[in-house]
Amino acid sequence: xxxxxxxxxxxxxxxxxxxxxxxxxxxxxxxxxxxxxxxxxxxxxxxxxxxxxxxxxxxxxxxxxxxxxxxxxxxxxxxxxxxxxxxxxxxxxxxxxxxxxxxxxxxxxxxxxxxxxxxxxxxxxxxxxxxxxxxxxxxxxxxxxxxxxxxxxxxxxxxxxxxxxxxxxxxxxxxxxxxxxxxxxxxxxxxxxxxxxxxxxxxxxxxxxxxxxxxxxxxxxxxxxxxxxxxxxxxxxxxxxxxxxxxxxxxxxxxxxxxxxxxxxxxxxxxxxxxxxxxxxxxxxxxxxxxxxxxxxxxxxxxxxxxxxxxxxxxxxxxxxxxxxxxxxxxxxxxxxxxxxxxxxxxxxxxxxxxxxxxxxxxxxxxxxxxxxxxxxxxxxxxxxxxxxxxxxxxxxxxxxxxxxxxxxxxxxxxxxxxxx
Numbered sequence: 001x002x003x004x005x006x007x008x009x010x011x012x013x014x015x016x017x018x019x020x021x022x023x024x025x026x027x028x029x030x031x032x033x034x035x036x037x038x039x040x041x042x043x044x045x046x047x048x049x050x051x052x053x054x055x056x057x058x059x060x061x062x063x064x065x066x067x068x069x070x071x072x073x074x075x076x077x078x079x080x081x082x083x084x085x086x087x088x089x090x091x092x093x094x095x096x097x098x099x100x101x102x103x104x105x106x107x108x109x110x111x112x113x114x115x116x117x118x119x120x121x122x123x124x125x126x127x128x129x130x131x132x133x134x135x136x137x138x139x140x141x142x143x144x145x146x147x148x149x150x151x152x153x154x155x156x157x158x159x160x161x162x163x164x165x166x167x168x169x170x171x172x173x174x175x176x177x178x179x180x181x182x183x184x185x186x187x188x189x190x191x192x193x194x195x196x197x198x199x200x201x202x203x204x205x206x207x208x209x210x211x212x213x214x215x216x217x218x219x220x221x222x223x224x225x226x227x228x229x230x231x232x233x234x235x236x237x238x239x240x241x242x243x244x245x246x247x248x249x250x251x252x253x254x255x256x257x258x259x260x261x262x263x264x265x266x267x268x269x270x271x272x273x274x275x276x277x278x279x280x281x282x283x284x285x286x287x288x289x290x291x292x293x294x295x296x297x298x299x300x301x302x303x304x305x306x307x308x309x310x311x312x313x314x315x316x317x318x319x320x321x322x323x324x325x326x327x328x329x330x331x332x333x334x335x336x337x338x339x340x341x342x343x344x345x346x347x348x349x350x351x352x353x354x355x356x357x358x359x360x361x362x363x364x365x366x367x368x369x370x371x372x373x374x375x376x377x378x379x380x381x382x383x384x385x386x387x388x389x390x391x392x393x394x395x396x397x398x399x400x401x402x403x404x405x406x407x408x409x410x411x412x413x414x415x416x417x418x419x420x421x
Contacts (some may be wrong), residue, residue: 073365080343
């Protein structure tokens with residue numbers, strides 16, 4: 001395996017070393033040599049700060065911290081960059097050796113965990129060219145690729161796939177739903193030289209297609225023939241007015257009528273206020289404009305098929321998929337509620353290597369992570385139950401004490417009354 005950008009590999013546990021060797025061996029024995037352009041697992045402690053550059057375009061940008069979060073499958077392997085401040089923009093990036101994916105498959109992969117059950121915020125990454133000023137990374141910085149989940153309210157829960165073509169971003173037209181359960185998930189984008197693509201979540205394909213068909217890079221191959229018009233006798237009305245339907249004689253009623261039950265106010269001054277008139281009220285007999293009922297059109301011929309011709313403005317481009325000087329990966333996001341963790345970044349030219357890498361990282365820790373979260377939830381529920389029981393018990397004791405005290409007071413009062421009597 002040719003490794004062009006392996007990150008976060010120092011000071012790891014024996015299990016992590018074994019994982020690395022397994023990945024190296026798997027790639028070496030594969031049908032082709034995998035080139036890893038970038039790989040980051042944050043396994044060497046604070047050294048990640050030497051590789052990742054925070055943007056300085058704003059003074060109040062949110063800060064990232066290295067953590068495995070509140071629950072995890074492995075306390076070391078699950079460490080990643082976590083957003084730590086609410087209602088903040090975040091901008092951070094890491095540089096690697098420039099490359100071109102021309103003639104090669106491009107695989108972009110990473111894991112993201114919204115353990116805070118995010119309500120509004122991005123979880124996507126961006127890929128940039130080598131000329132990006134990392135300390136000035138901002139929302140309008142030109143990128144090559146934007147990929148990953150974006151969540152905001154109940155409406156937006158999607159996976160972005162946006163590719164830059166001729167300095168203009170083009171989003172995929174297919175809706176792709178992201179995961180929202182609070183656990184770590186693996187997101188993978190594959191772009192091939194034959195201009196096909198795949199989006200995978202947790203190593204399962206959720207969307208695929210052709211770049212030219214699913215993104216509006218180019219004008220359409222075919223257009224309507226402008227010289228042809230729909231025949232005058234072509235009837236494309238599905239339903240028509242029933243010629244046998246007639247308006248009822250009592251249909252016409254005014255929308256408003258005078259309220260004759262109203263009385264002229266006693267203090268009404270015609271000289272000052274003008275002549276008094278009965279107020280107008282909604283007519284309960286008004287039924288609106290009469291329209292004949294609709295029936296199926298016996299002459300309906302369907303939608304007229306407009307003849308198509310080759311689009312003179314269409315020109316094929318076999319290089320839509322490729323980019324030169326790919327050199328930076330970055331996070332440029334906004335989050336209302338912080339807590340998202342990004343980890344296991346990978347950029348390679350080998351789909352099999354990426355799948356194996358996902359299985360050996362996310363795949364091995366997803367189960368223990370869920371188990372830990374379930375255990376924590378059960379423990380929290382038990383603590384809440386005990387707290388509630390103690391609260392109710394204390395209330396009962398106080399109520400009982402008040403009842404006893406009030407009984408004593410009544411007994412004393414009765415004694416006094418007897419003595420007085």
